Amino acid sequence: MKQLLLLLAAVALISCKGEEKKESLYPADTTQDEGAAPKLTPQQQLGQEIFDGKGNCYTCHKPQQKAIGPAIREIGKIYKEKKGDMVTFLKGNGEPIVDPAQYAVMKTNFYITKTFTDEELKAVEAYIYSIE
Numbered sequence: 001m002k003q004l005l006l007l008l009a010a011v012a013l014i015s016c017k018g019e020e021k022k023e024s025l026y027p028a029d030t031t032q033d034e035g036a037a038p039k040l041t042p043q044q045q046l047g048q049e050i051f052d053g054k055g056n057c058y059t060c061h062k063p064q065q066k067a068i069g070p071a072i073r074e075i076g077k078i079y080k081e082k083k084g085d086m087v088t089f090l091k092g093n094g095e096p097i098v099d100p101a102q103y104a105v106m107k108t109n110f111y112i113t114k115t116f117t118d119e120e121l122k123a124v125e126a127y128i129y130s131i132e
C-alpha cells in the first residue's frame with residue numbers, strides 16, 4: 001500500500017512537471033481557450049509567476065483539484081473564511097489552518113518561501129485569492 005502511494009505521488013509529480021509549461025499561462029481556468037488570457041492584476045500575475053516558477057508550488061497545488069497539497073481554490077476559500085494570514089504562514093511563523101495533518105509536507109517549502117520578499121509573498125497570496 002505504501003509503495004503504491006509513493007508510486008502515485010511520483011506519477012503525479014512527473015505528470016505535473018509535463019503540464020507545467022503548457023498550463024502555466026492559464027492555471028486559473030484550464031477550460032479557457034488559448035488567447036483568452038485571464039484578467040489578473042499585475043500583482044496577481046507576479047504571484048502566479050512565483051507560484052509556477054521559482055516557488056515550485058504548482059507541483060503540489062493545482063487550481064481546482066486536490067493534488068499532493070490542497071487545491072489553490074480550497075486554500076483561498078479557507079483563508080478567506082477564517083481570515084488567515086498567509087504571509088505570516090509562508091514565513092514559517094503561523095499555524096496551518098487548511099490541513100494540519102499534512103503540515104509536515106508543506107513545511108518543507110518554507111526554506112524557499114522565507115527567501116521571498118513581503119511584496120512577493122503578498123503577490124502569491126493575491127494570486128491564491130484570485131482563484132475561485
Ligand code: HEC
Nearest residue numbers: 055056057060068069096097098099100102103105106109
Ligand atoms: C511538496 C508539496 C508541496 C509544495 C511544493 C507546496 N506545498 Fe503548500 N501545501 C502542501 C500540503 C500537503 C499542504 C497541506 C498542509 C497544510 O495545510 O499545511 C499545503 C498547504 C499550503 C497552504 C495552506 C496552509 C495552512 O494554513 O494550512 C498554503 C498557503 C500553501 N500550501 C502555499 C504554498 C506555496 C505558496 C507554495 C510554493 C512556495 C507551496 N505551498 C508549495 C504541499 C506543498
